[in-house]
Amino acid sequence: MGNQEPTDSPLHTVQSFARKGLTAIKKRGIDRASLAMVSRTPTDASRLGRFDEGWLRSAWELSGWDVDEGSFSSLEFPESALGVNPGDRRALYQIVRRLQPRRILEVGTHIGASTVALALAAQRNAGEGHPCRIDTVDIDDVNHPSEGHWVRYGAPRSPVDNLRSLGLDGLVEFFAADSREWLGGSHEPYDLIFLDGNHNPDCVYREVPLALSVLAPGGTIMLHDFFPGGAPLWAGSPAIFGPWQAISRHIREGAKFHALPLGILPWPTKRGTNITSLAILTRVS
Numbered sequence: 168m169g170n171q172e173p174t175d176s177p178l179h180t181v182q183s184f185a186r187k188g189l190t191a192i193k194k195r196g197i198d199r200a201s202l203a204m205v206s207r208t209p210t211d212a213s214r215l216g217r218f219d220e221g222w223l224r225s226a227w228e229l230s231g232w233d234v235d236e237g238s239f240s241s242l243e244f245p246e247s248a249l250g251v252n253p254g255d256r257r258a259l260y261q262i263v264r265r266l267q268p269r270r271i272l273e274v275g276t277h278i279g280a281s282t283v284a285l286a287l288a289a290q291r292n293a294g295e296g297h298p299c300r301i302d303t304v305d306i307d308d309v310n311h312p313s314e315g316h317w318v319r320y321g322a323p324r325s326p327v328d329n330l331r332s333l334g335l336d337g338l339v340e341f342f343a344a345d346s347r348e349w350l351g352g353s354h355e356p357y358d359l360i361f362l363d364g365n366h367n368p369d370c371v372y373r374e375v376p377l378a379l380s381v382l383a384p385g386g387t388i389m390l391h392d393f394f395p396g397g398a399p400l401w402a403g404s405p406a407i408f409g410p411w412q413a414i415s416r417h418i419r420e421g422a423k424f425h426a427l428p429l430g431i432l433p434w435p436t437k438r439g440t441n442i443t444s445l446a447i448l449t450r451v452s
Contacts, residue, residue, distance in 0.1 A: 190405070194405075194408065195397065195408045198367065198368045198408045198409055198412055199368075199408075199412065201367060201368060201369045202368040202369050202372060202412055202413065202416060204369065205369045205372055205373065207420060208372065208373065208376050209376065209420075210375065210376045210379055210417055210420075210422040210423075210424070211376070211379055211380070212379060212422060212423040212424045212448075212450050212451075213423075213450075214379060214382045214383065214384050214385070214386055215379065215382065215385075215386065215387075215388065215423075215424055215448060215449065215450040216385045216386060216387055216449065216450065217449050217450050218387070218427055218447050218449040219427070219449070220427075222265075223427075223429060223447075225265060226261045226262055226264065226265035227261055227432075227433050229261055229264040229265055231260075231264060231288070231291045232257055232260055232261065235260070235287045235288075235291065236257075238283070238287060238333050239253070239256060239283065239284075239287075241332075241333075242283065242323075242324070242329050242332070242333075243323055244278065244280045244322065245320070245321040245322060248277075248278050248280075248320035248321050248322050250277055250278045250279075250280035250281070250320075250322075251280045251281040251284070251363070251391065252436050252437040253435070253436070253437075254432055254434050254435050254436030254437065254441065254443060255281070255391070255436060255443050255444075255445055256280060256281060256283070256284040257284070257432075257434055258429060258432055258443060258445055259281055259284040259285055259288070259361070259389075259445075260284045260285075260287060260288040261288075262288075262359075262387075262389065262447075263284075263285055263288035263289060263292065263299075263359065264288050264291065264292060266358065266359055266387060267292050267297040267299075268289075268299055268357075268358030268359040268386075268387075269297075269298065269299055269300070269358055269383075270299065270300050270301075270302070270355060270356070270357045270358055270359075270383070271285055271289065271299060271300070271301045271302070271357060271358065271359045271360075271361070272301075272302050272303075272304070272354075272357040272359070272360045272361070272378075272381070273285060273301065273302070273303040273304065273361045273363070274304050274305075274346045274349075274350075274360070274361065274362050274363060274364040274374065274378075275304075275305060275346075275361075275362070275363035275364030275365075275391075276303045276304065276305035276309045276326055276341065277305065277309065277320075277363075278309070278316075278317050278320050278322040278326060279303075279309065279317075279322075279325075279326025279327075279329050279330070281361065281363065281391075282301070282303050282326055282329075282330065282339060283329055283330065283333070283335070285301055285361070286301060286330060286333075286335040286338050286339055287333070287335065289301060289338050290335060290338060293338075299338065300338065300339075300340070301338055301339045301340070302339075302340050302342060302354075302357075303326075303339060303340070303341055303342070304341075304342045304343075304344055304346060304349045304364075305341075305342075305343060305364070306343070306344070306345055306346070306364070306365070307343060308343040309325065309326050309341065309343075310325045310326060310327045310328075310341055312325075326341070327339075327341060346362075346364045346365065346370070346374055347370070347373050347374060347377060350374060350377035350378055350380070350381060351377055354381050356381060356382060356383035356384075356386070357381055357382060357383060357386060358382075358383045358385075358386050358387065359386065359387045359388075359389070360378045360381070360382060360386070360387070360388045360389070361389045361391070362374055362375075362378065362388065362389065362390050362391070362410075363390075363391035363392070365409075366392055366407055366409040366410055367409050368408065368409040368410070368412035368413040368416075369413075370409070370413075371390075371409050371410050371412075371413035371414070372412075372413035372416060372417065374413075375388070375413065375414070375417060375448075376417075387447060387448075388447070388448040389445060389446070389447050389448075390410050390414070390426065390445070390446045390447075390448070391410075391444060391445055392407040392409075392410055392444045393410045393411055393414070393426060393428060393444055393445070393446035394406040394407055394408065394410075394411050394444060395411060395426075395428055395446075396411070397411050397412070400442050400444055401437070401438045401440060401442060402438070403438075404438065407444070410446075411426075414426050414448075423450060423451055423452070424448045424449060424450050424451060425448070425449060425451055426446045426447070426448055426449075427446060427447045427448075427449050428443075428444075428445070428446045429443045429445040429446060429447070430442070430443065431443075
């Protein structure tokens with residue numbers, strides 16, 4: 168222990184980044200191998216909407232967040248809980264405000280931070296004459312009172328209790344299920360599907376065609392943790408490869424869509440930046 172380099176020294180910092188780099192390279196190789204084992208799955212993107220940067224700019228201009236932001240602050244989501252960061256929550260809110268969807272599916276509830284963003288926007292849309300229902304699916308029972316999924320991540324309340332405290336629980340229905348089994352079931356079409364569950368590329372690769380099959384005409388599929396080119400978005404933070412690898416394979420196989428990264432948002436996200444890992448699938452001819 169006497170010869171251990173101090174944790175705040177330059178050498179320790181370099182060694183830490185090197186270890187992260189080696190871990191990321193290993194993970195990328197594992198992800199690539201798991202994806203290669205999945206049989207080719209055709210996609211039908213005919214129901215997918217078309218989006219561009221001009222459309223995104225129009226979404227960022229919509230009002231309501233200045234009032235509803237206070238609701239987020241009251242819930243005290245811990246930054247260490249690996250939930251959707253505050254800037255991404257606002258982006259989700261603005262997208263829902265712009266789309267005015269009738270039905271939303273969220274895959275990957277976790278502690279419910281993104282669920283609240285979706286529900287707040289849906290509530291405001293409903294007040295303007297555009298009612299909306301939200302289904303949120305997670306492999307875990309995120310509201311189970313004895314298992315306490317939210318407690319493990321330092322959140323003070325369960326997702327349903329967060330919604331109830333804001334009077335939003337009537338807009339959302341929770342389901343505990345494997346995403347692929349859920350998407351493969353018979354459902355009323357969704358206008359917006361937010362994929363933020365298992366980020367392994369083999370899972371995302373299977374989720375996308377299933378999501379397209381339950382999408383309403385002109386609908387939207389959003390991805391979280393999409394790292395274009397598999398490159399890091401934040402200094403000192405490794406990339407997550409799965410969603411990008413899965414989408415890239417679909418495109419190589421002729422899928423008629425591409426991913427539109429939201430890129431730089433007009434407000435802060437995390438690590439002192441405005442960078443987001445959110446992306447929208449957009450149909451191409």
